[in-house]
Amino acid sequence: MRVLVTRPQHSGERTAKRLRELGHEPILLPLSHPVHDANEALRGLSTTKGSIAITSAETIRALAAHDAELAVHLARPVFAVGEATAEEARAIGFSSVTASGGSGAELAETIAKKAGGSVLYLAGSPRAATFEKRASEIGLRITVAECYRMEPTPIAPSTLHSIFAHQRPEAILFFSRQTAKYFFRAAEPQMRPDRADGIRLLCLSKSVAEVVPASLQGAVSIAAMPEERSLLSLL
Known part of the structure; x- marks a missing residue:
């Protein structure tokens, strides 16, 4: 499964390693530093x-x-x-x-x-x-x-366009409210309901999930515990 990781670079690389060990394909998109x-x-x-x-x-x-x-x-x-x-x-x-x-x-x-x-x-x-x-x-x-x-780490629109055109994720991981806000602000064109169909939005907590736009709430899953292992178990 292709999984978009929105964490900062250092933490994101650690998460990417765990995803590979689980057989997934991580895509790193650090949205904050x-x-x-x-x-x-x-x-x-x-x-x-x-x-x-x-x-x-x-x-x-x-x-x-x-x-x-x-x-x-x-x-x-x-x-x-x-x-x-x-x-x-x-x-x-x-x-x-x-x-x-x-x-x-x-x-x-x-x-x-x-x-x-x-x-x-x-x-x-x-x-x-x-x-x-x-x-x-x-x-x-x-x-x-x-x-x-x-x-926030500025993300060029062309970067998002390339990811969604050539590596369209099947799941996106959100670890914080602030990161989720950055993402949905930057990726609004890619995350319109007609374009985001089939993409799972996996959130570390209920608080993080509240940031997801109402039109996409049906794609949200929330970790049972606010920790990475629990979040990755949703994949």
Whole structure:
């Protein structure tokens, strides 16, 4: 099956590898890219103590080139959404890493049960409010340090035309609301109902699926859990 991957380049390449292992043909179309702010992350680390929360592996990539400054913080407990993000934290040297389930709410509940106290949230922008909302509800004290932001990657109309003319995808993967918004804005000519017939729109969560135009909602499937493995199981 030809599968269009709309993730940023680094994450998209990882997803493409998994798709090939499953026997599919990935088509990479990065619609956003990260702009890192390691200084903000390091400032947050240096002015706090205790647990660290991360909801995206992009946080770890923002810190990857700062081994010396990071070294004194590697013993701090890290709580991550999903095993993939936890693995990235371990790879950079954090020695105490706990993976929660695939949602921000589960992350907040896991921290409250296992650690409590104040928590530094190394976050990105834009982001879902799930983790912070649940943390507030259960009395978890959060300090936020925004260490990256996702910005749209311009896509030439000719690129989209070529993909849909010569590699027409049978499924499109959407991992975030913002990426889905970028896609349907850029690919409006290709995704008119009369042209998009037969293309499956696979969304990581209900929140992501809400961005899909009403005329295409019949093609939407939503992952049972907000994690890549669950999303790929829909193929």
